[in-house]
Amino acid sequence: MRAISLFSGAGGMDVGFEQAGFRVAWANDFDKDACATFQANFDTPIVQGDINRHIPTLDQFSDIDVLFGGPPCQGFSVAGKMDPNDERSQLVWSFMKAVEVVQPRAFVMENVKSLATLAKFSAIREKLFWLSQKLGYSYDLVVLNSRNFGVPQSRERMFFVGIKGDTKFRFEPEAKRFSSEEKAVRDIIFSLGKAGTEKNKRVCNAKITIAAKPVLRKSPYSGMLFNGQGRPVNPDTPSCTLHASMGGNRTPIVDENHLFEGSPSWVENYHHHLMNGGQPYGMNEAPEFLRRLTVDEALRIQTFPDDYEFIGRQSSVFRQIGNAVPCNLAFAVARAVRSILGSAETSANYIQNKQYVAAV
Structure with a gap:
């Protein structure tokens, strides 16, 4: 046809x-x-x-x-x-x-x-x-x-x-x-390996900082725990919508230890701390294993083929993926x-x- x-x-x-x-x-x-x-x-x-x-x-x-x-x-x-x-x-x-x-x-x-x-x-x-x-x-x-x-x-x-x-x-x-069948983020990106490794090279280096006045919601993966518009991704469910504004601090956040090592979720623990009256951590106290979604992970979440070639600077590539x-x-x-x-x-x-x- x-x-x-x-x-x-x-x-x-x-x-x-x-x-x-x-x-x-x-x-x-x-x-x-x-x-x-x-x-x-x-x-x-x-x-x-x-x-x-x-x-x-x-x-x-x-x-x-x-x-x-x-x-x-x-x-x-x-x-x-x-x-x-x-x-x-x-x-x-x-x-x-x-x-x-x-x-x-x-x-x-x-x-x-x-x-x-x-x-x-x-x-x-x-x-x-x-x-x-x-x-x-x-x-x-x-x-x-x-x-x-x-x-x-x-x-x-x-x-x-x-x-x-x-x-x-x-x-x-x-x-x-x-x-x-519904797929979770973990199902689709785990095989890429950690950020920066051979199949997952295209990392986003935007720094993650903690919000001084967090906006809390019932779910740890809603609200605003961090500065910027990039929300944390729950690897055990489908992700939130990937937007064309990805790139920089609008790129979603991944807990690499939770995803690859099976460690408890830092985001969930921090959310529990705040919901129980705890004070926000300092702006620069986000652990290093929190990082931004990579280009290759975003590509898989949008179900593009792994060998799909994108042209342009990283900000343009993120925009193209989010727009698709x-x-x-x-x-x-x-x-x-x-x-x-x-x-x-x-x-x-x-x-x-x-x-x-x-x-x-």
């Missing part, structure tokens, strides 16, 4: 879709380093630049089975300003214009959970539904958590899926047919789309009118 990839980034969705049997015919991203990373791992050429400049050229493609991609989410994220008028938020309409030009058998738009659930974005959702129907697509909007699909990370993402014609489908149960859709989650989504396309009776009355864009 043939696909077009938009907002491709480092290629997390592309890995999953190609593993599911799709062949990407064309790809695009704005970021120079992400495009270099994509080109280092795929035979498909990727076009760098503003997608709006390239959409008119997509009419060269016919018989495309699926158009997929994740428009930038910063304007919709609860970690950002949640501004629907953010310039990046307008790119969801660029995605739909690409659907209008290409007329694929299916489309998959990925974004943050808040776009699918918050009342303040209801008008955007209704407009997406209207456009999909106008173009002749049945659709479904679901939120999936990557931890249910073999990804050692709790990461909830929206998937807006359209199928050409009047086919009725429910995407979530179809996707969950391809769910996997976990490959195993993309694989399950792609298999569900294939399954639906394989069983769907496509309508003979496709809507060909391409004049609606003027009204968007």
Whole structure:
């Protein structure tokens, strides 16, 4: 099956879709380093630049089975300003214009959970539904958590899926047919060995300092025990969401002795100390065996192949990894789309009118 990839980034969705049997015919991203990373791992050429400049050229493609991609989410994220008028938020309409030009058998738009659930974005959702129907697509909007699909990370993402014609489908149960056993961080990174060793060389040297005024939560792995936004990772559960802001003191924290030596968790013991009224330790009293997540560990937590090549400075590589859709989650989504396309009776009355864009 043939696909077009938009907002491709480092290629997390592309890995999953190609593993599911799709062949990407064309790809695009704005970021120079992400495009270099994509080109280092795929035979498909990727076009760098503003997608709006390239959409008119997509009419060269016919018989495309699926158009997929994740428009930038910063304007919709609860970690950002949640501004629907953010310039990046307008790119969801660029995605739909690409659907209008290409007329694929299916489309998959990925974004943050808040776009699918918050009342303040209801008008955007209704407009997406209207456009999909106008173009002749049945659709479904679901939120999936990557931890249910073999990804050692709790990461909830929206998937807006359209199928050409009047086919009725429910995407979530179809996707969950391809769910996997939950994996803990330890399961996936232990075999890399300690930070700095042969298979785990790309370390993050940002210093870890203890917060003078910690913010406590019930879990030792929530709240803010350390300065910066990097939270500690519990190796015995899926990790928290890896963000594109990783790098420096925003990179998650690992207790190396707890992970590799089976020692008691320093983070849990310190949290217990604070919860029982103990005073915070001094800023520089974090033990040396607490360190930041490495690039190789982050790559595995996002379920990229071990031999996946990343281009750019370490800060750029962390950003590319954090921005990506976990490959195993993309694989399950792609298999569900294939399954639906394989069983769907496509309508003979496709809507060909391409004049609606003027009204968007």
